[in-house]
Amino acid sequence: MKLGLETIDYIIFLVYFIIVAGYGYWVYRYKGKKTTDVKGNEVKDFFLAEGSLTWWAIGSSIIASNISAEQFIGMSGQAFQLGLAISVYELVGGLSLVIIAIYFLPMYIRNNIYTMPQFLQLRYDKRLATIMAVFWLFLYILVNLTSIIYLGALSLETMTGFNFMACALFLTVFAVFITLGGMKVIGYTDVIQVVCLVAGGLATTYLALNLLSDKVGTGAGIFEGLSLIKEKADHHLHMVFEPGKFFVHDGRGGQVDAYSQLPGLMMFIIGGQWIVNFNYFGCNQYMIQRALGADLGTARNGVLFAAFLKLMMPFIVVLPGLAAYVLFQENADAAIVRGITDHSIVKPDNAYPVLLNILPTGLKGLSFAALTAAIVASLAGKANSISTIYMLDIHKKFFNPNMTDKQTVWLGRVAILVSFAIALMISPFLKNFGQGFEYIQEYTGFISPGILCIFLLGMFWKRATANGALAAALLSIPLSALFKYQIPDMPFLNRMGTVFWICVVVQVAISLFESKGKDSQKAFEVDKHWFATSNSFRVGAVGVCALLTLVYVFFW
Numbered sequence: 358m359k360l361g362l363e364t365i366d367y368i369i370f371l372v373y374f375i376i377v378a379g380y381g382y383w384v385y386r387y388k389g390k391k392t393t394d395v396k397g398n399e400v401k402d403f404f405l406a407e408g409s410l411t412w413w414a415i416g417s418s419i420i421a422s423n424i425s426a427e428q429f430i431g432m433s434g435q436a437f438q439l440g441l442a443i444s445v446y447e448l449v450g451g452l453s454l455v456i457i458a459i460y461f462l463p464m465y466i467r468n469n470i471y472t473m474p475q476f477l478q479l480r481y482d483k484r485l486a487t488i489m490a491v492f493w494l495f496l497y498i499l500v501n502l503t504s505i506i507y508l509g510a511l512s513l514e515t516m517t518g519f520n521f522m523a524c525a526l527f528l529t530v531f532a533v534f535i536t537l538g539g540m541k542v543i544g545y546t547d548v549i550q551v552v553c554l555v556a557g558g559l560a561t562t563y564l565a566l567n568l569l570s571d572k573v574g575t576g577a578g579i580f581e582g583l584s585l586i587k588e589k590a591d592h593h594l595h596m597v598f599e600p601g602k603f604f605v606h607d608g609r610g611g612q613v614d615a616y617s618q619l620p621g622l623m624m625f626i627i628g629g630q631w632i633v634n635f636n637y638f639g640c641n642q643y644m645i646q647r648a649l650g651a652d653l654g655t656a657r658n659g660v661l662f663a664a665f666l667k668l669m670m671p672f673i674v675v676l677p678g679l680a681a682y683v684l685f686q687e688n689a690d691a692a693i694v695r696g697i698t699d700h701s702i703v704k705p706d707n708a709y710p711v712l713l714n715i716l717p718t719g720l721k722g723l724s725f726a727a728l729t730a731a732i733v734a735s736l737a738g739k740a741n742s743i744s745t746i747y748m749l750d751i752h753k754k755f756f757n758p759n760m761t762d763k764q765t766v767w768l769g770r771v772a773i774l775v776s777f778a779i780a781l782m783i784s785p786f787l788k789n790f791g792q793g794f795e796y797i798q799e800y801t802g803f804i805s806p807g808i809l810c811i812f813l814l815g816m817f818w819k820r821a822t823a824n825g826a827l828a829a830a831l832l833s834i835p836l837s838a839l840f841k842y843q844i845p846d847m848p849f850l851n852r853m854g855t856v857f858w859i860c861v862v863v864q865v866a867i868s869l870f871e872s873k874g875k876d877s878q879k880a881f882e883v884d885k886h887w888f889a890t891s892n893s894f895r896v897g898a899v900g901v902c903a904l905l906t907l908v909y910v911f912f913w
Contacts, residue, residue, distance in 0.1 A: 366722030373726035415659025421547035425735030434705035436678025440593025453634035463887035474750035509732035515710035532736035557727020558673030572689035620848035629850030806857035807833025819880035825867035829860035
């Protein structure tokens with residue numbers, strides 16, 4: 358396998374870079390200036406792009422920020438490891454976005470919520486808002502931002518032959534350039550990023566299936582490639598696992614029960630899979646921020662558009678992993694076998710970058726651009742959210758509440774640079790973990806049960822009190838750690854579900870004791886008409902549900 362790109366690949370990538378950077382500069386220099394001058398609010402313009410993002414820009418930006426190295430590399434690696442079942446994150450994610458658009462967005466937009474800590478302060482109190490703001494900063498920097506840089510640099514290292522830190526530094530600098538322009542630049546450049554990642558991702562899928570047909574079949578094309586996956590890896594085409602039936606490579610040289618990572622129907626019954634998606638898309642500054650600056654109708658349409666884009670992702674990130682698995686198992690391509698095996702240890706996370714490396718010249722450059730687009734878009738969105746929470750929910754509250762707009766934006770840019778520097782320094786240490794996607798899901802899952810609990814009860818139960826919410830939030834991490842180390846065989850999704858319901862019971866019990874049957878004075882007034890949707894939205898929502906149902910019917 359030859360590492361590195363050819364001249365034509367670099368030219369294709371350079372064209373992509375110039376288009377994204379040039380468009381981003383134009384948005385910042387002209388569109389951003391015009392909007393800021395009219396509204397006179399530089400802070401909201403930088404952090405939220407208030408009122409300036411269209412529905413297609415909102416939807417594109419959500420998916421561009423969501424689909425990153427953790428999907429291209431991590432999820433493709435888990436498709437190699439677990440098979441089609443890993444698509445559950447994308448499928449349930451699409452359905453979750455629809456539910457969030459109907460029920461969560463009105464609660465935020467009608468109550469003028471711009472950050473998640475702001476929601477907690479308005480609904481509960483300042484203590485909880487501050488604690489969670491600090492939690493989110495640590496989570497976003499130490500888990501999310503770091504893992505995106507790590508997985509992105511790992512893939513670029515495999516593709517180009519440059520060392521890990523050089524690739525990590527390149528991605529970081531590129532992302533900084535986009536991020537410093539603010540949310541408007543991020544939102545509109547994400548439209549280009551989505552086009553690149555979808556086009557390049559589908560091209561990679563097409564070529565991976567063709568390669569499988571050529572190496573294992575008769576060379577008849579992609580449909581033969583699909584049939585070969587069915588023939589050679591039928592055990593990789595089931596959406597629901599049973600305990601003790603299917604053991605897979607763990608990325609560390611051993612085997613692990615697939616049920617421990619995707620525990621069949623229990624992840625829906627106990628709620629682990631719902632917690633992952635509702636927390637990620639509905640209670641996550643990084644995701645929901647794009648919609649909070651728009652009116653409700655525009656925001657809803659944007660989130661619905663994101664749901665449909667989300668349903669495309671299995672074609673882009675899962676199928677290549679399945680093709681790589683069959684090529685590896687059949688020993689059909691020496692380059693793939695060598696690239697996936699590291700000192701006799703099977704490394705599923707290597708599957709996608711190794712596959713990219715054997716693409717034809719030119720198409721390798723397109724795929725390189727697509728992967729870089731996904732990584733940079735996610736880094737930019739995450740860093741902007743870190744800066745938003747730090748400036749609006751910590752610095753302006755506790756250090757300098759009288760800052761001017763220009764000072765706030767300037768220091769927000771400094772916060773972006775600092776967060777990138779920390780994540781860049783930590784990223785090499787993630788090599789000690791076997792599966793990047795699993796790392797992200799598991800350690801994010803230490804805090805997400807408590808977060809979702811306090812948000813859901815805060816939105817829809819008027820008796821929820823601040824002390825009850827604080828207890829639930831603080832319980833989430835120690836309870837998760839206790840279950841992880843005392844019951845190590847419990848699947849982490851089931852652990853998340855169990856912790857969530859314990860947090861709910863604790864918050865409800867404390868709130869009932871404190872409220873003495875009365876509604877909290879800080880409870881939001883809710884109008885049922887907020888949740889009414891347009892006919893076109895309902896048609897789209899039914900389409901999302903139908904697609905999810907079909908997948909489970911055919912691949913149970």
